[in-house]
Every structure is written in structure tokens, then in C-alpha cells.
Amino acid sequence: MEKSLLSKRWRNLWLQVPVFDLLLASCPVLEMLTVIRDRFELLETMSVRSKSLISFALGIEDYEVGLLGDDHVVEIDAPRLEHMSLCDHLSGSIIIHSIAPSALVKIDVNFDGKDRYALLYQDYDDDDDDDDSNSKRTMIRNFLTRISTVCGMEISSVTLQVIHDYSKWEPLPQFSDLSWLNASFLESFWELLPTFLCCCPNLHTLEFVFDKEGCPLKLSSVPPCFVSSLKYVELSTRVTTRSSSQMKLARYFLRNCPALKKLTLSGNFGDDIIKKIKKIPRRSRRCIIVTG
Secondary structure, three states: OOHHHHHHHHHHHHHHOOOOOEEEEEHHHHHOOHHHOOOOOOEEEEEEEOOOOOEEEEEEOOOOOOOEEEEEEEEEEOOOOOEEEEEEOOOOEEEEEEOOOOOEEEEEEOOOOOOOOHHHHOOOOOOOOHHHHHHHHHHHHHHHHHOOOOOEEEEOHHHHHHHHHHHOOOOOOOOOOOOEEEEEEOHHHOOHHHHHHOOOOOOOEEEEEEOOOOOOOOOOOOOHHHHHOOOEEEEEEOOOOOOHHHHHHHHHHHOOOOOOOEEEEOHHHOHHHHHHHHOOOOOOOOOEEEEO
8 A cells, every 4th residue: 555545545534524523532542553654654734624523632742653743734623613622742733713612622732843832932023934933923823713712721831831922922812702711820921811811801710720839920910800700710739839929829819809709729828828818808708718
């Protein structure tokens, strides 16, 4: 069998997907086919096109090996897709043509597996890289626009780093229907928090995860959702900490959210910090503070 014929047949499998309710594409599954990797060309594009698909999960880590090339393209065109999970640190481009308007999504991508989104840092005055830089930003803009209609989103710190850099060049789209958000922030990108939440005017529940301990900066602005809709906030860190930075972040929510009903703190905050947080004056009289 010639390599072009095999690649064409495999690619057509993703192009059609006629009646699946659930499609999972993870590296362990792809690894079963890596025996042909040395004999046939790697796929450059994985396309999922279906009018009936309602759930799709793609999981490919940058240290794993599969049939997809290191700079592959992922295309998704599934207008009824209600649940989508993308964990892919190798893709050169992720293109979403359509998903359901109120989908639930999990996003853990860096949009460029080779140079770690380095094109975002290119200067507009650099003529040699201007076209590539603009192309990368256009791809990210289109991706964010396509998922801006979702009602729930879990987003990784890796993806937030890309959004942080992208926001320096262009404004973020409005996530007007987003009511639930789980976000993992690195310490150096906490300054993105107000900017990102300003794009979520109807956010109801926020789960905020710290990947590292740090001090939140520039948290003076108050996003509209703080005043109108934010009712439940959960703050958690993966390491036990007694840093006052967590107090500052808790104060940011307690003093600026009149609709807040519950602030949940992870046990890793430390008993002394939790006690101090419980003494912070609250904008909402109905707000309770619990540990989980």
C-alpha cells in the first residue's frame, strides 16, 4: 500500500464522522498506529466534520508520539457539538468552524508546538516576520471568537499565557454567555484577571486555580460581572501557602462583589490566612466564607 493512499484514507475518516455521539482522540489510541509512522507520511491535518457529533475530546501531549506531525492543523466543524475538550501542545493551528452556541469546553493548547507561540512576540516593524505574526494572531483571534459563545469553560495556564500576550496586541472578544469559568493562572499573568473578566459580563461562578504562589498586581479595576452577576468564587492553590498575596486576592472579591453569595477557600491556604480572610469586610452581606 502506498503512503499517499493510507494517509488519504485516514484523513477521510476524520472528514466524515457521520453519526458518532462521542469521539475521543487521544495519543494512546494513536500510538497503536505508530508502527507505520516510519513508512508513511505524518498527517498534517486532522479534520472533524459532523452534523450530529455532540461530544469530542482530543488529548495529545508535547512529549507523546502519534501519527500527527509536530506542526499539524486541527479543524473542527460540528454545529451540534455540546462538549469539547482540547489538550494539544503540538498543533500549529486550531481552526473551529462551528460548535453549538452554548457548549461546555476545556481548553489546554498553546497554538504552536514548535516555537511556543513565539510569533506573538514579533515586532510589527519586523518585515520578515510580519506576515507570519499577523497570521498567528488572526488564527488566535478567530479561535477565541468561535468559542466566545460558550456557557462554560475550563482553561489552562498555558492557554492563558497565550491570551495574555495576544491581549497586548488586540482586544479580547466578549464572552457574553459565559456563566461558569475554571481558570488556572500563573503568578506572572494574574494581571490578566481583570482584563479577562471584563470580557465575561454575565459570569456567575468563578473557580480560580493558582499554579504558583505570587502577588496579584493591578487588581484595582472592577469588572462589570462583579457588580451584576458573580455569586460564587472558589480560590484554590496546589501548594500549601501562608502568603499574604492570597489575602489580597480574596479581598479583591469580597470588597467588590455585592452579589457574592459564597467564597470557597482551599485547605492549602493555611488556617492563619483563612482566619484573616474571614475578618475582611464584605460588600455582600449575604456572602459566606467556607473551606473546601
